[in-house]
Amino acid sequence: MTRTVVLTGASSGIGRAAAREFAGRGDQLVLAARSPATLAEVRDECVAAGAEVLVVPTDVTTPDALEGLARSALAEFGRIDVWVHTAAVMAYGRFEEVPERVFDQVVRTDLLAAAAVARVALRHFRAASAGTLILTGSVLGHITAPYMSGYVAAKWGLQGLARALQQEARETPGVNVCLINPGSVDTPVYRQAANYLGRLGRPPVPITTPERVARAMADCADWPRREVSVGRLNGVMRVGFTVLPGVYDVLVGPLMRLAGVTDRPVAPYDGIVFAPNPAGEAVRGGWLPELSQVVRAVGGAGATVGSALRRRLR
Template identity: 45%
Template sequence: MPADRGPGRVVWVTGASSGIGLATALACAARGDRLVLSSRAPGPLEEAARQCRAAGSPDVLVAPLDIGDDDAVRAVGQRARQRFGRLDVVVQNAGVAAYGRIDEVPAEVLEALFRTNVLGAAHVAGEAVRTFREQGDGVLVVVGSVLGRLTVPWMGAYNASKFALRGLVRTMQQENRDVPGLRISLVAPGGVDTPIYDQSATVLGRRNRPPYPVASPEDVAAKVLRAADTDQRWHRELDAGWANPAMKAAFGLAPGLFDALSRPAMRLLGFAPGRRPSGPGNVLAPQPDGERLRQRR
């Protein structure tokens, strides 16, 4: 974010009631930033706002939002500008996941996942860029995934959405080079201890878990702030996970071996003991009881 703004910037975080989004909001609050918090779950969002005020944010706007609705995204952007006069940083973090072979994932789940992870991200990014171009400056940080650079079995819908998201971000970086004060970054986590695994859709009837090595949501939030604070325009993509470079290299340099090992590795690392009912999780509608900073133990 612009170096001369310091604490007290206006930061809009989507998916702010849970996981990485909540950790990012709390980290910004501790720095004295003014916040716009959005997610689909109003109750947990109010609790997130309470925590942010307690952590040091002087002003928090609670703005429930389904990012798949472009009109609603634009309306929140307008509310934020009316309240604070500008936006300095937008963190597009909201996302959902689904487990199962592509041919087994119900069509309505597949469509809803892409509506959130790709179209919704595009709506938020578009609103951010329109605002920043008008202002002449601003920072957009999009939270993607290492699965935008490599694939694993039984997460094909999520893989595809994160590949699309990375393409979206790279294109927007190219398109907005004419505004020197406008910066766009992608943060790509590996496994993170967040509720997305408990909340995901599944047709497998198995419990999901973040694969080793597992980062904390605070670790990823620190990378988000680093991306937002970095002035260099070349700082386009940040990994959040020490194993990400090795996994990306293996996927690109030894694809046959990577594919052969991916199924047993996913069975060992991607699923926890025990069963859970198959169903849409929070893909079709929010599950407020599942909103928290970390995965349920």
């Protein structure tokens, strides 16, 4: 049976890749994001794949917007079977140098909007005794990294929220809550992020593709799982963070400065935290071709990291 899938954050990166993936699997889609122009592009991509598509321009941080989105989906297709939430923004900078309004909006978008999506989706799923909610977390919901405090705080909060929702969902057979935790992904979000660090951010290696994350989401819609990690080193980083916290904290700063940001200087700006930038929206961010450069930078930094570790262990 054809499913109705609502996708929030469908205009770029993982969300756009997920829209294509679900379209290719024969689902009918309700696509939501802030930019009407970009949503129209994504709709055309999904229609070309054979999907029925409704687009609903939506800012997930606007009160009552998600209830309106759900009403539109029900009016068009009669039901909601899967809700995939991928909308997220980022801000780079030392905590005290990121404007309060920017930090608060990152948390509002990445955590509170996810909670609002869950509230609306689960209400409909419980009434129908069926449905799957798929939230997009991050490996940074299990570990930390400097210069991304708002994003880290939101993803840690989302990890706890998802766990609580999964516990409550046990009371309603047929209702599932899934959490997808990607590591570094080749999406435009790093260039689109707010920046008060003075250097452009980038995904540290190893980098995976948004299409791989999208497949994990579609697989969860078919066979729901509580949590799926997408990233070759996610487990290693989690073990290091938990088992060797002192060593982890010594290494993470130098490694973040070498592999998590570029040498390209940028003036302070808000990125897409408050408004979309359609010109920068795409599935891929163009980072994978730079993989060899990043590997060389990390390899050449061995002496720096080793020196920091030796100082720590003396």
